[in-house]
Amino acid sequence: MSLLKIENGSFAYKGGPQILNNINVEVEPGEILAVLGPNGAGKTTLLRCMMDMLHWQEGRSLLDGEDIRTMPASTLWRRMAYVPQARSAGTTFTAFQTVLLGRSSRIGAFSAPSEEDMEIADRMMKTLGIDYLADKPCHAVSGGELQMILIARAMAAEPEILVLDEPESNLDFKNQLIVLDTMSKLAESGMACIFNTHYPAHALQRADKSLMLTKGGMNIYGRTKYVISEDDIRSIFGVNAVIDDAGEVQNITPISIVK
Amino acid sequence: MRRDGRLPNYWKLILIVLPFAVALIALGIGRMSISPAEVIEVLRAKFFGGGYAGSELTEKTVMQLRLPRIILAALVGAGLSVSGTAFQSLFANPLATPDTLGVASGASFGAALGILLGFGLIGIQIMGLFMGAAAVTLTWLAGSGKDRGGLSYIVLSGIMIGSLFSALVSLIKYVADEESQLPAITYWLMGGLDRANYKTLALGAPVIIAGIIIFCLIRWRMNILPLSDDEAKASGVNIRLLRGVSVVSATAITASCVSMCGQVGWVGLIIPHMCRMLFGSNHLALVPASISLGAVFMIIVDTLARTISASEIPVSILTAIIGAPFFVVLMRRSGGWRI
Numbered sequence: 001m002s003l004l005k006i007e008n009g010s011f012a013y014k015g016g017p018q019i020l021n022n023i024n025v026e027v028e029p030g031e032i033l034a035v036l037g038p039n040g041a042g043k044t045t046l047l048r049c050m051m052d053m054l055h056w057q058e059g060r061s062l063l064d065g066e067d068i069r070t071m072p073a074s075t076l077w078r079r080m081a082y083v084p085q086a087r088s089a090g091t092t093f094t095a096f097q098t099v100l101l102g103r104s105s106r107i108g109a110f111s112a113p114s115e116e117d118m119e120i121a122d123r124m125m126k127t128l129g130i131d132y133l134a135d136k137p138c139h140a141v142s143g144g145e146l147q148m149i150l151i152a153r154a155m156a157a158e159p160e161i162l163v164l165d166e167p168e169s170n171l172d173f174k175n176q177l178i179v180l181d182t183m184s185k186l187a188e189s190g191m192a193c194i195f196n197t198h199y200p201a202h203a204l205q206r207a208d209k210s211l212m213l214t215k216g217g218m219n220i221y222g223r224t225k226y227v228i229s230e231d232d233i234r235s236i237f238g239v240n241a242v243i244d245d246a247g248e249v250q251n252i253t254p255i256s257i258v259k
Numbered sequence: 260m261r262r263d264g265r266l267p268n269y270w271k272l273i274l275i276v277l278p279f280a281v282a283l284i285a286l287g288i289g290r291m292s293i294s295p296a297e298v299i300e301v302l303r304a305k306f307f308g309g310g311y312a313g314s315e316l317t318e319k320t321v322m323q324l325r326l327p328r329i330i331l332a333a334l335v336g337a338g339l340s341v342s343g344t345a346f347q348s349l350f351a352n353p354l355a356t357p358d359t360l361g362v363a364s365g366a367s368f369g370a371a372l373g374i375l376l377g378f379g380l381i382g383i384q385i386m387g388l389f390m391g392a393a394a395v396t397l398t399w400l401a402g403s404g405k406d407r408g409g410l411s412y413i414v415l416s417g418i419m420i421g422s423l424f425s426a427l428v429s430l431i432k433y434v435a436d437e438e439s440q441l442p443a444i445t446y447w448l449m450g451g452l453d454r455a456n457y458k459t460l461a462l463g464a465p466v467i468i469a470g471i472i473i474f475c476l477i478r479w480r481m482n483i484l485p486l487s488d489d490e491a492k493a494s495g496v497n498i499r500l501l502r503g504v505s506v507v508s509a510t511a512i513t514a515s516c517v518s519m520c521g522q523v524g525w526v527g528l529i530i531p532h533m534c535r536m537l538f539g540s541n542h543l544a545l546v547p548a549s550i551s552l553g554a555v556f557m558i559i560v561d562t563l564a565r566t567i568s569a570s571e572i573p574v575s576i577l578t579a580i581i582g583a584p585f586f587v588v589l590m591r592r593s594g595g596w597r598i
Contacts, residue, residue, distance in 0.1 A: 053489050077495025084490055091485065092540045097264050101482060105495025112479040112543055113263050135262070137539075157495070 001065045002026040003192055004050075004080075004161055008059035011042075011049050019045055021217040023059070027209070029160065032187045033194045034203030034224065037213035038237050043196040046213065047163055050194070051082060063161075077105040081154035083164040086147040095141065095149045096134040099125055102156030117156075124155040128182055144175030151182060162186060164195040168202065180206055201252040204228050204243070212236055234258055264541030266548070274551035278333060281555050285562045286325050293317060323456075328565075329558055330464075331455040335516045336526055336557025338467040340549040341474050342509035343527025344534070348484040348542070349505055350399075353535075353589070354414045356527040357513040361421035363524065365394025366510075366517040368424040371431045371444050373518070380462045380518065387514030394420050395510055450521030450575035452561050463519040470512035473504065474546050481505065481542040523557075523575045525582025530556055532589060 009023035019042040027033050035043050048054040050061050052068045061068040068076055081102070091098070099121040100113050107113060113121075125131040130148045133141060138149060147167055154162055164183065168176040183193050184206055197203060203210045203224055210227040212220045214236045220227050233241045233252070240255045261267055266274070287293040297313060301321045304311035311318055343356040350360070357363045369390030373383035402416030428448070435441045474481070480501055483494050491498040516523065530553045531545075538544040557574075560581070564574040 048489065051493070053492055073492070073497060074495045077493060082489065082493035084487065084493075092535070093264075093482075094262075096262055097482075097541055100263060101486075101494065104480075104483060107479070109480055109496075110476045112265070118263055 002062075003029050003064060004194075005062040005065075006050055006059065007062060009046075009049060009056050009061070010058040011045060011054065011056055018217045020049065020213070021219070023211070023219060023221075025209075025211055025221060027161070027192045027194060029192050030187055030190045031192055031209060032183065032207045033192075034207035034210045035194065035196045035213065036200055036203050036210055036228075036236075038215060039198075041213040041215050042217075043213060044165055046211075047165055047194070047196060051080065051163060052076075074105045077159075078157060079159055080161040080163065081157045081159035083147075083150050083154045083162065083167060085165050085167075085169065086143055086150055087170075091138050093138055094135050095130065095138060095145075095152075096121060096125070098138050098149055099152045099156050102153035105157055120158070121152075121156050124152045128152050128155070142175075144171050144178060147171065147175070147179055148182070151179070155186075159191070161192045161194065164193065166196045166198065169198055176202075200228050200233060200237075200241075201250070204245075204250045204252060228252070260539065260544065264539070264543040266538070266544045270538075270544075271547075274547060278337075278551055278554040278558070281558050282329050282333060285329055285558050286321055288562055288566055289320070289325060290566075291316070291320050293321065327457050327460055328452050328455040328561065331452050331460060331519065332557045332561040333554035334460075334464055334467045335452070335520055335523060336530070336553040336555070337471060337550040338512040338516050338553070339523065339526040340530035340534075340553025340556070341471055341546060342512040344531040344542075344545055344549045345474060345481065345484075345505050345509040346527070347531055348481055348540075349502060349509070350403075350413050351485040352413050353532070354411075354528075354586075355417070356531070357509070358421075358522075358524045358527060359414050360398050360417040361394040361419075361424060362391045362398075362510055362513050363517055363522050364421040364424035364428070366391035366514040367448065367522050368394075368427045368431070369514065370518045371428050371448070374444050374447065375431050375435055375440055380459055384463065384466065384515050384518040387518045388511050389514075390424070391510045391514045391517070392507070394424055395506060397423075447521050449573045450523045451564075451571070451573045452520050453565070453571060454520070459519055463515050466515040467512050470508040470515075471550055473508045475550075477501070477504065478542040478546040481546065485540075521575065523578055525578040525586070526553060526557060528589075529578075529582055529585050532585075 004027040006023050006025040009020060011020040012018045025033065035046055037043050045054065049056050052061065063079060100117060103113055103117045107117065125134060128148055128151060130152060133145055133149065138146060168179045171179065180202060183195065187193050207224045210224040212227055212232060220232060230241060230243055233239060238258045240258055242253050242255060244251045283295050283298055286298045287295055297317065298321055300313065301311055301318050305322060339357060346355045346357060346360055347353055366387040369386035370383045373386035398417045398420045401420065402413040432441060432444055435444055480496060483491050483496050483498065483501060484505060531549050534545055534548040534552060538548050560577050561574050564572045564577050
């Protein structure tokens with residue numbers, strides 16, 4: 001039985017076209033799954049359906065064989081954690097207090113964080129190398145730092161699965177690498193990671209498996225090296241690209257737009 | 260401020276002592292000036308027995324005239340400011356308060372309707388709660404789009420809904436009986452704490468106190484309220500229940516305050532803002548601070564209202580004179596303002 005499985009997932013917004021059709025995905029501990037596709041193909045919709053923030057019209061998401069939809073929220077969100085895009089300027093909370101919020105599913109309704117919760121928050125910030133930010137308010141940190149804080153917040157729930165919505169978009173080269181390296185390290189330690197991305201190259205470099213979505217509701221899923229080919233990029237993104245996997249680092253260079 | 264957002268111990272002490280100290284001084288201020296020592300003597304005799312040696316007039320002034328009024332002021336101030344804090348967080352909007360969301364107008368309409376129908380204070384409170392809840396629901400439906408819109412949408416729709424309910428209040432005044440009901444409604448609408456007595460306190464205070472206790476209990480959880488929908492769901496907290504409890508508590512507090520002393524505006528805006536500036540936005544500190552400072556503010560303003568001139572000024576006039584400029588300043592710099 002796989003850790004996380006999407007069985008035959010399909011979704012359309014009310015009155016809109018079918019966005020997701022017959023999605024089948026399996027993720028094991030320590031694996032990275034990349035979700036790829038052009039703008040508007042439904043990458044974020046897929047993540048939201050998978051986490052039951054939107055409801056599948058058909059099909060279901062299973063966590064260890066159990067339907068996510070019928071799981072109590074506190075049980076689900078102790079095992080799975082979500083990292084939203086670091087879009088807004090954040091809050092007046094300090095980074096440490098923000099990371100502490102990640103403990104919510106494990107703290108009673110009438111309680112406040114315990115010493116143990118605070119130790120875990122500290123540990124997560126140290127692991128990600130952002131303990132120097134602890135007392136900074138979140139609106140005063142950079143985009144890359146905020147993304148790392150949000151990852152630490154998700155990690156504070158001590159999940160088995162991390163879901164990241166375009167974690168490296170809007171970041172500069174260095175911060176992209178910091179975020180991607182963090183993800184790879186977490187996967188090495190046994191965490192299952194699922195991330196959305198605009199960059200096929202990132203999927204190629206990092207992901208064990210990839211799911212490529214097209215605008216028409218089709219999808220290709222499998223081992224990354226089989227999914228991401230020059231042909232698929234041409235047909236799905238409408239771009240002629242060259243995949244260079246001869247050297248140490250695999251890369252994809254977009255050449256021209258398909259006429 | 261401590262790392263996890265709790266208040267440091269000296270602030271806790273200040274916030275507990277300050278309302279009592281201010282109340283003690285306020286008990287001595289008025290047409291008849293009484294020293295704090297004398298006030299303490301009266302209170303000691305009353306609550307711990309042992310008889311009071313001073314004049315009966317002093318005792319009556321403290322116990323019958325000033326104490327119920329100061330208790331009411333403290334409760335209304337604490338209640339309105341904690342519900343203002345909750346509304347701000349619920350709507351993730353610094354300008355969302357009982358006044359700007361139309362809750363207070365809705366509650367006023369409910370209460371006026373209760374007076375028109377000849378209900379007692381409990382009935383008036385229930386009507387106030389009901390209409391206050393209707394108003395906040397309407398505001399929410401009108402003002403929150405798919406992406407929660409800009410900050411101003413909620414406030415704009417709050418103004419619309421508020422004026423709708425104000426119109427309904429006018430309608431009630433129009434149909435009310437000129438001899439008996441109209442003066443009662445008009446007098447009550449002006450907002451004032453001068454009608455305070457232990458009887459109305461016994462009916463209205465429990466709701467406000469219950470609401471305050473609920474917010475104190477869930478104050479850490481309230482930190483989830485301003486998060487986006489997806490983030491709130493992903494926190495693993497039952498977000499619908501949390502929002503439901505917060506809306507109902509904040510609305511019930513507002514309705515109860517309105518039914519006891521009319522529409523006292525601005526408190527729910529000024530105090531939460533001051534507290535956010537002083538203590539940040541972590542509800543662990545914010546909730547107790549807004550309760551304490553709300554009570555202090557209201558006791559001071561009400562003491563001014565009853566002593567500043569020979570005849571009493573309705574307290575809502577004073578809060579508006581302080582509040583309106585404050586609101587303008589906030590609005591102008593709200594670009595840099597965060598929840």
